Amino acid sequence: MLKTLPWLLAVSARRVEIYDAINFSKAHATPDACRVLHWPTVLGNSQQLPGPADAFDIIMTDDAQMVPWLEAQGKLYFLENRDFALGDMSRELAQLKEAAPLEWRREGMSVLLPAVANTGWLQQAFEDVKVMMPASYFIDDGTFITRNRAFANFTFTALLLLDQDTGVPPQSLIDCIAHGTVPIIVGKHHKLDYTRYFSFAIAKFRDFSVEQAISFMLTAPADALYVYANSVKIVQEFFYMRYKHPFRQRLQRHAAMACHALRSPQPPLAFVSIYSAKKNFGRRMALRDTWLPILKAHGIPYRFFLAGTAVDDSELDHLLRRERDYFDDMVFLIGTTDEYPIGKKGLAALLWVAHHSDAQFWLKFDDDLYVRPHSVLSRLSGIQRAELYWGAFDYSGLVIRDVSDPHYTAPEIWPEPVFPPYARGAGLAMSMDLVRLIAEEEEKRPLKKIKVEDVSYGFYLWQLIYDRAVTSITLYDRDELHFAMDAKCCTEESHPNNCWLPLTAQTWIVHHVSPSVIRCMFAKDIASGLYLPAEVETRYLQGILLDMAEYDHHVQSAVGKIQGGQSSQSGHGMAADLCGCVVTPPAHPGKPLQGGRMNEYSTGPRLHS
The missing domain is CATH 3.40.50 (Rossmann fold)
Structure with missing residues (x-):
């Protein structure tokens, strides 16, 4: 029997029992056990499952006819035993x-x-x-x-x-x-x-x-x-x-996290962390008025994560504490600041989540995003629950060696000219086993740190794989076209070599948008039937909003008639065309902006002369 990691014991209320072709007939229903059957294609196809398959809570297979690659559907869960013999x-x-x-x-x-x-x-x-x-x-x-x-x-x-x-x-x-x-x-x-x-x-x-x-x-x-x-x-x-970690240990981890998702009461699918700066009152209000209530309707907890407040009675910190008491959705990370880059703040938020959430995934967002929660949550609900790192990935992030640059990385921290793969920081997700493993390893022996927040998560995971050999990780990078990293509507034809991940009908997450644009997008999605309209509220610039506006003029978007929204219980409407909410600049004149040899387009990489 494999040794179980301490945190795996904590995530499963029932004992995890793993069966295979040798001992599957010994499985029998018990209320205190979660029974997992490992049934690879070498043993047959979906028509050849053992007779007592109903006795199992989870069936793990690499048969793509039973369950698609990397997905989880009902009791079926994709997991394959493969070898990467050459290693480094x-x-x-x-x-x-x-x-x-x-x-x-x-x-x-x-x-x-x-x-x-x-x-x-x-x-x-x-x-x-x-x-x-x-x-x-x-x-x-x-x-x-x-x-x-x-x-x-x-x-x-x-x-x-x-x-x-x-x-x-x-x-x-x-x-x-x-x-x-x-x-x-x-x-x-x-x-x-x-x-x-x-x-x-x-x-x-x-x-x-x-x-x-x-x-x-x-x-x-x-x-x-x-x-x-x-x-x-x-x-x-x-x-x-x-495939870095031994398969038997991967199997046990995936089984434990799949069983964790079946607990009663069921743990939240995700915990959402939204990074915000102290003075970003307008952004927080825009999110509270638009897509955050949709998260709550799905039972998804969230918190804004900010730098710690001072104990003295400064007006700003006093107002932030009032805001926290009023909305009850903020966490102040002691010992961190809003100073850019915020790598330290990112680790502090991750550690907080590791110790405070029982969710299946950790979702990290910035506060300048418009998010369509239905689509993101639907993706997470249908994929593997362990060893997963999801987002729009950068595979060629250049390392800055200029000591005067705030993004400087010393060679002794990372010697190569390109960073390990990392999900860009606008929005990313990790299965909670990886979040807790980062926290556990950081507490045992501090990990190497990089100042750049989004690079940090990929670097932490790289160390867990290569330096400490404690896990495997799947980079789920197939949803990149659902991210609009540049909030403009364009095509490669209209903006040659200057239209990277634009806003389209398939967009789930829009980055770098102002509070007024967030409200515009939400109103269009309500009008299209993606969400049901909720009660309209008329607000005036008074009370806490008036005090907020002294620090952030974007709070003005939170006054007037505010259209609320709620989840549709009878299916989802169509996602709206959001192009009317953004301004798309003309194509860049002259030569393409990108440098280097290979450029990345919406359809993939291409070498440019």
Whole structure:
């Protein structure tokens, strides 16, 4: 029996019992136990679950026909047992291949064939590679030794065995990526978006012939090879972080958190932390009047997190304490300030949540956001409950070495020129096991600190994986297009190279918006039926609002007729077109604003000359 971490005992009211193909018949219902069945695809498909499946509270499988990749639906929970055998050597292999001469990269292709050629096109491919690529084809026997020979010295490998390699993702695909080798995938199968960059890290062929593959290699432009190489490194990092911890320990953690979600009474889906500065009275009022009541209607607790107030009787701190008493939704973090950057404040808020919330996820927001809670909560309610880090990720955050810059990071803290992957700070989520693990490790031995708040969370998690080897982490980066990091309405056609994550009909979170814009967006969503209208309140600039307005003129938006909203109980209406609430500047004249070699568009990365 695996040793259980102390905080895992605290999150589960019932004992967690894990069963598999060997002992599943011994499971029997008891009120004090949460029964979890691990049933991978190697044992069969959804039609071959054991007869007493109803005896289990949770069924964990890697069968994507039963439950989609990374998702949780009812008692079904996606979890796979995979190996990332090369470990830290993977990045070195990928960098060596990227640095190789262009001619070598164009010619470096292998073919990995299944042991049994059970279709006509596979039989033809087998005959062709024996003649045309006698030193570059390999017959898969399922061993890492054979796959290492097939991948190690090649830039591309045609994976012709995926139809016979069960599970999602196939182990052969992970082994290929681990070697820094670009997979060539044939046919319409296996087009899953494991990570946002997966589709840019693979070559997709409708059908396969050796002549076609050789032609592709010889004619692939330098731009394409560059994008493949960089995307493979990102996908490498994704799989490495997901499979870093031993599977049996991952299984136990996922089982404990999945069982925690079934407790009665059910814990909140999320606890929401909203970072705010002391004088941002107008922003806090705008959120209280718009999307925060929708959170409350879903049973989601929230708090504004501010720097600590002084014990003297300054007018500002006195007003903040009045505001806290009036609205009862603020936390003052002793020992922190509003000074930018706020990395220290971010850690203090995370530690507070670790000790004060029993929620399943931690959601962190800034106070200059418009959020559509339905969409965000719907996503969290349908995905894995452990080892999850969600948001719009930056994979190329440059490290500042200028000691005069407030974002300066010393080489002894982080020596590389690019930060580890991190979710941008406007809005992010972590499963609560990671929040508590950061707190636990910080209390044991302080983690290294970075001043930049959003980078900090990714850096803390990186240390838990690489330095302390206490967890695995899944970077859930597939919702990036639901973030509007720049509140303008544009397209790549209207604003070439100057339209990054714009406001669209699919937006869930809008960043950098003023209180009046937040109210405008909320009014449009009410008018479209996304929320039901609540009682209209007429406010005047008096009392606490008058005192707030002395520090923040944005409080003016909280006076006049305030339209409240509430959740719809009979389904959700359509999300409104919010473009009328924002001002979209004209396209930037002249050269593109972005620098560097590879630029990131709404459709993915592209090399720009």
